Amino acid sequence: MSERPAGRIVPPEALTGPAAGAVVAALAADGAEVRFVGGCVRDALLGRDVEDVDIATPDRPDAVLALLERAGIKGAPTGLAHGTVTAVADGRPFQVTTLRIDVETDGRHAEVAFTDSFEADAARRDFTINAMSLDPSGDLFDYVGGRADLDAGRVRFVGDAGARIAEDYLRVLRYFRFLARYGRGLPEPSAVEACRDAAGKLGRLSAERIQTEMLKTLGAPNPAPAVELMRETGVLRAVLPEAGPSDVLLALVGIDDRDPLRRLAALAPSGGRALAARLKLPNAMAERLAALSPPLLKPPSSLSSSARRRMLYDLGVSLFRDLVLLAWAADRDGAAPRWRAMLDEAHRWERPELPVRGGDVLAAGVTEGPDVGRLLAEIENWWRERDFLPDRRACLDRLSDLAP
Ligand code: ATP
Numbered sequence: 001m002s003e004r005p006a007g008r009i010v011p012p013e014a015l016t017g018p019a020a021g022a023v024v025a026a027l028a029a030d031g032a033e034v035r036f037v038g039g040c041v042r043d044a045l046l047g048r049d050v051e052d053v054d055i056a057t058p059d060r061p062d063a064v065l066a067l068l069e070r071a072g073i074k075g076a077p078t079g080l081a082h083g084t085v086t087a088v089a090d091g092r093p094f095q096v097t098t099l100r101i102d103v104e105t106d107g108r109h110a111e112v113a114f115t116d117s118f119e120a121d122a123a124r125r126d127f128t129i130n131a132m133s134l135d136p137s138g139d140l141f142d143y144v145g146g147r148a149d150l151d152a153g154r155v156r157f158v159g160d161a162g163a164r165i166a167e168d169y170l171r172v173l174r175y176f177r178f179l180a181r182y183g184r185g186l187p188e189p190s191a192v193e194a195c196r197d198a199a200g201k202l203g204r205l206s207a208e209r210i211q212t213e214m215l216k217t218l219g220a221p222n223p224a225p226a227v228e229l230m231r232e233t234g235v236l237r238a239v240l241p242e243a244g245p246s247d248v249l250l251a252l253v254g255i256d257d258r259d260p261l262r263r264l265a266a267l268a269p270s271g272g273r274a275l276a277a278r279l280k281l282p283n284a285m286a287e288r289l290a291a292l293s294p295p296l297l298k299p300p301s302s303l304s305s306s307a308r309r310r311m312l313y314d315l316g317v318s319l320f321r322d323l324v325l326l327a328w329a330a331d332r333d334g335a336a337p338r339w340r341a342m343l344d345e346a347h348r349w350e351r352p353e354l355p356v357r358g359g360d361v362l363a364a365g366v367t368e369g370p371d372v373g374r375l376l377a378e379i380e381n382w383w384r385e386r387d388f389l390p391d392r393r394a395c396l397d398r399l400s401d402l403a404p
């Protein structure tokens with residue numbers, strides 16, 4: 001290899017284990033030089049968990065598919081237009097992308113051309129910390145100073161911020177996402193100004209892309225400074241006009257709650273179903289966001305233990321937890337131990353099961369039909385009001401009192 005690496009590291013197991021090893025071996029079988037690229041290299045350098053593994057190769061996608069097939073590895077053409085094939089080894093996905101350069105961009109879509117230069121491929125990536133590549137043996141290639149930026153907590157565009165943003169406005173949101181996750185100290189004024197200048201253009205972005213970036217930003221350990229900078233530059237208003245003040249979000253961060261959707265509910269408390277629809281959230285997340293918006297159930301920390309159990313029964317553990325955490329975050333002078341105890345109790349709680357069923361109602365002489373459900377509901381309510389204590393015997397007695 002003629003190129004000189006910038007350094008050497010010991011790649012983590014996610015990049016050297018049997019699955020990654022098999023994919024790399026398959027792709028290199030024709031002599032191609034393949035490297036890990038992007039986020040997995042960045043996170044490997046930081047010693048953080050590597051989740052998605054991206055691999056780059058000079059081979060074209062059809063050759064990649066053939067090489068995988070020859071090695072008995074499943075390959076799916078997930079993004080052929082962009083040169084991406086997903087290889088699945090040991091049930092784990094690996095994105096294999098042909099080295100590329102962007103030839104034409106209009107702020108939303110890029111027309112790509114393939115290349116065999118890792119350096120050219122690095123130049124079209126968004127931030128220096130995302131533009132490094134790593135040879136499977138541990139040689140690190142860093143054409144744009146990504147490692148120094150990573151060490152310093154600098155999120156820096158590859159090239160001129162304004163020009164790179166004009167190619168793809170999503171990069172504004174990605175800037176804040178990576179700032180939240182990897183930034184330290186003051187952000188670069190030129191990058192911030194370029195984001196501010198582009199705020200008016202963000203309306204063009206698709207809901208799905210806004211959703212992904214917003215949730216990833218909110219999922220950072222402490223997204224609050226990045227969110228405040230988004231607000232200050234007009235970016236937040238452009239992509240999340242539903243956003244209110246940040247105090248509840250700040251409090252949630254303070255109690256170390258990392259759930260991005262809960263954080264979204266804290267930042268945009270009135271968003272609810274309309275926000276979920278606008279961001280095209282998947283159904284389960286949309287339902288959850290709707291349940292976390294007005295009229296919001298606010299469990300007080302002073303709730304009696306039997307009322308807590310009833311609430312858990314009615315809402316289920318996960319919605320109960322959501323509501324407790326939001327109420328805690330909104331509780332300015334709340335006593336943390338009480339809130340914490342509520343969460344611990346929810347964690348330990350086992351859902352009690354009504355000790356009688358439809359069959360028992362029929363056996364009591366009720367004819368099949370809506371009466372069965374109505375009677376069962378009545379008994380369930382009675383049992384619930386008694387803190388779920390009545391046993392089967394007591395419930396059957398109650399049933400014979402109620403049955404006509
Ligand atoms: P994460 O760990 O959050 O997935 P990531 O760095 O892997 O972070 P992805 O969105 O998965 O981020 O993208 C993979 C890589 O592709 C990035 O590291 C970057 O090099 C490049 N990339 C992705 N989106 C863009 C973009 N809009 N413009 C330029 N480069 C991009």
Ligand code: MG
Nearest residue numbers: 039040052054
């Ligand atoms: Mg990734």
